[in-house]
Amino acid sequence: MRQFRDSKYWVDKEGNLYGPRFGFSKPMKPHLNQKGYYDYHLGAFGSQTMEAHRIIFETFKGPIEAGLVIDHIDGDKTNNQLFNLQAITPKENVRKGNVPKVTPAIVNQIRTLYSTRKYSAMQLASAFNISETAVFRIVKKHTWEDIQKDEL
Numbered sequence: 253m254r255q256f257r258d259s260k261y262w263v264d265k266e267g268n269l270y271g272p273r274f275g276f277s278k279p280m281k282p283h284l285n286q287k288g289y290y291d292y293h294l295g296a297f298g299s300q301t302m303e304a305h306r307i308i309f310e311t312f313k314g315p316i317e318a319g320l321v322i323d324h325i326d327g328d329k330t331n332n333q334l335f336n337l338q339a340i341t342p343k344e345n346v347r348k349g350n351v352p353k354v355t356p357a358i359v360n361q362i363r364t365l366y367s368t369r370k371y372s373a374m375q376l377a378s379a380f381n382i383s384e385t386a387v388f389r390i391v392k393k394h395t396w397e398d399i400q401k402d403e404l
Contacts, residue, residue, distance in 0.1 A: 253270070254311050254312060255311075256269070256307055256310070256311045257310075257311075259294070260272050261280075261292075261294060261307075262276060263307060263308055263311040263312070264279075265308075265312065265333065265334040265335075266333050266334075267304060267305075267308050267331070267332030267333050267334070268280075269282070269292050269304065269307060271294075280292060282304050284330070285303070287329075288329045288330070289303045289304065289305065289329050289330075290303070290304040290305075290329075290330055290332060291303055291304065292304055292307060303322075304332045305322045305324065305329075305332045305337055306322055308332050308333075308334055308337060309322050309334075309337045309339065312334050313334075313337075313339070316339055317339060319341065319342075320339040320340060320341060321339070321340060321341070321342050321345050322337055322338070322339060323337070323338050323339070323340045323344075323345050323348065324336055324337065325337070325338055327349075353380070353381060353382055354380070354382060354386070354390070354396070356396070356399045358380060359390055359396045359399045360399065361380075362376055362380060362387060362390050362391065363390065363391055366387070366391045367391075373387040373388055373391070
């Protein structure tokens with residue numbers, strides 16, 4: 253365990269925070285915030301809120317460089333074990349989180365199914381887990397205009 257900054261809180265590598273309230277014998281309970289991350293309420297009467305992953309990273313790896321964010325390597329925002337945290341740029345973080353929903357094969361499927369007139373844009377949107385607008389943009393070739401049926 254290590255002390256967080258020069259505070260009265262201690263952190264372990266498993267992602268737990270200990271404070272004086274329970275005599276450091278049991279971990280504090282984190283709170284799930286609206287973004288899906290765990291927060292800890294620190295200070296007198298919980299006057300300061302900090303995300304758990306930032307506390308753990310900073311305690312064991314030092315201050316977070318300006319311009320970097322803390323990434324959960326496995327994608328689980330609640331897994332705050334030290335081995336699961338890394339500092340990366342916001343651009344890398346967005347790229348890592350943006351796995352494309354639509355591939356050239358799906359584009360061709362959507363266009364083929366839509367052209368049969370058996371399926372509405374709403375049905376295709378639901379089937380492929382994309383928006384109805386995305387379906388229209390695909391079939392009208394506003395997006396993926398360079399994809400041809402013979403590419404597969």
